[in-house]
Amino acid sequence: MLRIAWSTLRTRWISFAGTFAALALGAALIAALGQVLASSVTSPPRGPQRYAAAPVVVVPDERLTVDTWRGGSSAPLAEPRGLGDDLVARFPGAVVDRIFAARLSDGPAAVGRPWSAARTAPQTLVAGHAPSGDGEIAISSGTQPERRRASAGARALVGTRVPVVTATGIETYRVVGVTTAGPQPTVFFADARAARLSPRVDALALWRPAADVTKAVAGVARVLTGQDRALADPSREADERARNNADTIAGIAAGFAAFIAIFVVSSTFAFAVGQRRREFALLRTIGATAGQVRRMMYGEAALVAVAASAVGAFLGPLATRPILDRLAALGMAPEWLTPSRSSVPAWVAFGTGVLVAVTGVTVAARRAGRVRPAEALREAAVEPRAMTWGRWIAGLGLLGTAVVSMAVNAVGDPGSATNNKTFMPIVMLLIAALGLLAPVFVRPVTRLLVAPLERLRGAGGVVVAGGTAASARRTAATAAPVLVTVALAASLLGGAAMTDAAKSALQTRPVRADYLVLPDGDAGLDRQLVQRLRAIPGVDVATETATSVYTLEGDTQLIRRPAQAVEPGTLSTALSVPLAAGSTAGLRDDTIVVSRTWELSVGQRVRMWRADGSPVTLTVTGVLGDDSPADAYVTPAHAFSALPSVAYVTARPDAAAPAVRAALEDAVRGHNARAVSRAEWVRESGDRQASASRLGLLAVLGIMLCYTVIALVNTLLMAASDRAAEWGGLRLLGATRAQVLRYVVAEALAVVAVGVVLGFAATALGLLGLEAALLRLAGLFAFDVPWLPVVSVIAICFLLGAVAAITPALRTRGVAIPRL
Template structure:
């Protein structure tokens, strides 16, 4: 049977060319994506930047480590730095004291402030001018020239400084250097000590101080960390820090880290964004690989199912001359394996060549870090080869089963009449997948509407719906084609009747050719529509509680300075309420897991003026420094006392005085006393009745002038929030869609090329009956466009079902949401399918001669 399979592939090379290309492309794509994933995982972190010239850096461990009463140890990164004890400076003579705090030129790029002595740690040398010697002098890395007087915004407010020098900048972060004395007044917290001494001496000094307890402070304890494992407990021979806890609370331990080598990069400004970029790469590659596997199975299964339908008579003849069902099945599997082995091997070899272009593309879109080192591992190629073979075996399973069931008596009948479009197995498979998708959507809508907004939950449902509609497609072909062809019946000539008659008489073939269009359009429309609906829901949930007329927002992430907040509170005719985003930490899972929870620090007296916060129990009027309002996710009851830690790791015990409504936009509310040194992130402005909006708006403009902040109306803020969220979501989704559509385009071209030989006899018959070649070509074009239209309608069914289920879930989160499908990219996808279908169908038909005899 392998010899027959090989002969079949040779004689039907055109039919299986698309399958070969699809498997090769699939293996190549898998290998390329695997290579990108390997590069992301194996690439070393970016080399140290901020402290590249300092051999040793002493810094606080910015992780909260908690030991529960049951002995479990858990940790989490702190949201706010806690700093080093000032006594450490005396232990390390000659160390450079570094302080890092928000400081930005008015209208300039995002930047931080640092003392000038810390410039040598990178180093950031002067390119012109001199070092700052007075309190009103600064050195900048950009945004101003030497001799220029500029306004600088810090957490305290705005002050005018004279630029006396320009220095080189650390990548991804501008810096404003102050004199050491001025920097110490602006930010008393010590963030790091850069030391030019042997690391052994530094550890010995810190260890001795920790043993004697002379360097300990209420908020920071001293211990020497290891450069290799900076986030672990103190190494043997060093002194662990004393516990920091209130009576009855779990023990909290902290330590000072001694960083050398690559570990100095832990303190770089790009550390968090680098990790996020790496995670983005892994997420996009994982989603694209999952969809690529799904589409590859779809392509192979549809191709071989179509091929089996074309070869019905061939299989019947084999059965007639004595071939068993097992032999026929093994022949089909042999064909698939021969194609898969060759295509997967070639794809696995070529795939790594595409890794760098994909990485470059993702980097240009900001979806991958620029410093990734291409991996040289061969494992992705081996995995891609094995995946290609497995995909072929899985994709051909149904086709092989169908081929084996062909009876010898069908040898003649199959040549004239297409077999039954819907078999029992196809009904069961299609109905089962559809029922599974509908049940999953119902469960999500009823029990977990929040989960519906997660792509990991929604995307598998999309796959189930597309597969179900594809299997059930022959049921809809005849009514859909009749509906589409009805307007054409009014035209002169028999062309419209012939086109509609062909499509309706060969429902299975029409469904097979329309399947790639279904996948292509349904994926684009469903995923883009779901993204738009989900983003609109999240935006509505975020903006709906706001009662303020105006909002004052910082330009950047540095927050609103104290001077600006004081000026805002003096605006006549308006109530101003600030909110500060911070974090709280709680122990959960019987004290085994430390969880970081977002929190909003607000003035309780003005909270209800700016926001409409629904509560299910208690009252926000009782919010004080020793109380807290929590969402249902805390699983606490009214009056219960909760042990927690604030953003800098300091402990607190608060009493629950209010339970927020389910799906609250904020996880908890606390007073500003727990926000520590974090500046407000937003200011809500509510006008008094009868106040002139023009006067208030002008007053707000004057107040924010020079403070790197701006005023925006609630309506504009709502629109901006939605646009910003949509832009970020659409970018990642378009990357995934772009990778997937390359697959479905191959499937479309392949299916149309396979269908072309079957139509050659019909086209020749039309020529013999007197049809001119242009008439036949127009007929072929009409057929291709009709099939595309059928695929689009089937895609609309799958899209409608998917978005309807999503709507039912999202409506419970924010009320009715508009079903919004971005039609421009979807129309582009449909147009591409139409062009490809016409070109692929017309080229073979243009070679048909009028003297040819119809095929039998």
């Protein structure tokens, strides 16, 4: 049978070309993406940046540890504690580093540090001298605003006076020096001035033996040496997020590649079995057993898979560097990742390709083995039944599983619907179910789509309608890749838009304020700006500061919970906070308002720890509803040095809106902040959510389109040889060559349209289930359907269908009048 399989491959190589390409592409993608994952794991961590020149660094232990009956439980602190004065006094001559928010007015995000800390990177002067007085600063390259950077060199900046925004507000300083670039843009102050701006000591840099330092600070602080010094770098958290993003995107794309490859291979082999039933029947007639026929199918798949997977596994790793560069350019992977040289991803890709082929051919091989010898005589006129009992059971089973999963999510856990790891498997189940049940819908959908053509003059519409509906198996096989592409594109993009809109609604709906003042960056709103906002006549101002509190879960596990610090008296004017019990009126320094997830009741006293690790006992005065924008509310007394992340400005009835807006614009000028109306903020929030969530879908859409090209071209090429007689018959009936070609293109477009309709059916089911869950989570919300990319994908499918259909027709002798 293996010899017959090899002979079949040689004679029917066109039929297997698409399978070869699909498997090779799948193996290449899995190898490349696996190499990306390996690169993320094996790449050496980025070396120390901020303290690259300091061999020993002492930092505070920024973890809260609580004793429990099962031992100590710890979590990272939200608020830095700093090093004590007594510890600093133990190391005379050490570089005392303080890191605080400081940036030039309208400049890029930066930090402030004492000048003595410049040697830890090191950052050296390229112009001017070191700051020594209270009114002097030195800035690193890249700190000044873009317009100044483009028009002035380093030396030209020396001597200029610039406004600098710190936590206290705006103050003008004279630039006396410019340094080389460091790990982040930095404004260097004289040491004494930096100590007044930020009394907290964040680190000590030392040039002493590490063992002596460790002994001196034992139990009080941490000592970082070698690679551990990178733990104090400003990019550490961003690098970890980017690394996780790269892992997530690579994993999702590889999963989709394997899923679509199985779908393409299985549909191609299923179509091939329908074409070759007479061939199998003849083999059965001359003595082949059902098992031998099945083994022949497996042999064909194995031969194609081994060759294709070997090619893909060899070529795939070559794309690792371009993929890493692209992800880094999008901010979704660290720039310092180096491509892995491991051969494991290539071997995994090879094995996965063979497994995909065997999995995809399983059902087709079983069908081939059931062909009876007598079918060699009665296979000439009528297409065999497309829907077998096994196909019915599998299709309805997958559809039922998807529907039940959506119902469980909507009723039991609507919050999980916003997670792609929950939504994407349901989409895959729906696509697989519709793909299996496609022959059931082919005829009714085709009749509906081609009904307008039948009313046209001439026989063209009737021929197109009849040819498309007569062969449900061929139409379903050709429409399958279109179904997958359209359903995945519409479901993923539509689901992302819907989820983003629901999240935006949860965040924006409770806001009552007319205007919001937002910081440019993560530093927050400085205190001088907040005072200026409160001084505007005719408005009420409420600030919100992000902080955290810690609780013991089950008296064993320390949990960090996000909280918002707000002024109790102004909260109701700025926000409409949904409550399940209690009220916010009782919010004081000794009370807290919590969400239902805390599983607490009004009046209950709770022991917890604040953002700096200090213990406190608070009384629950209110329980938030499910659609609350925050997990908990406390007073500003629990926020410590954190600056407000937003200021809500509500105009009083007697205040004129233009005057209020003008006063806000004047107040924020120079403070690295901006004032927006509530409507503007809602639009920005939706756009920001959409931009962040759809970047990762671009790679998936590219993979889908590649498979669509392969599957469409392969299926239409396979069908072309069987249809030569049909096209020749049309010529004998009087059709011209152009009419036959138009018929071929029209039929291909009709088949693509069937795939689009089935794809939208799968999309509608998936999005209805998602919407049911999101409605329970966020209530009614509006969202914009991403029609442009979806319509673009559909247009590409139609174009591919027309080109893939007419190309074999032009090369087939059936479009010429056959010789009798």
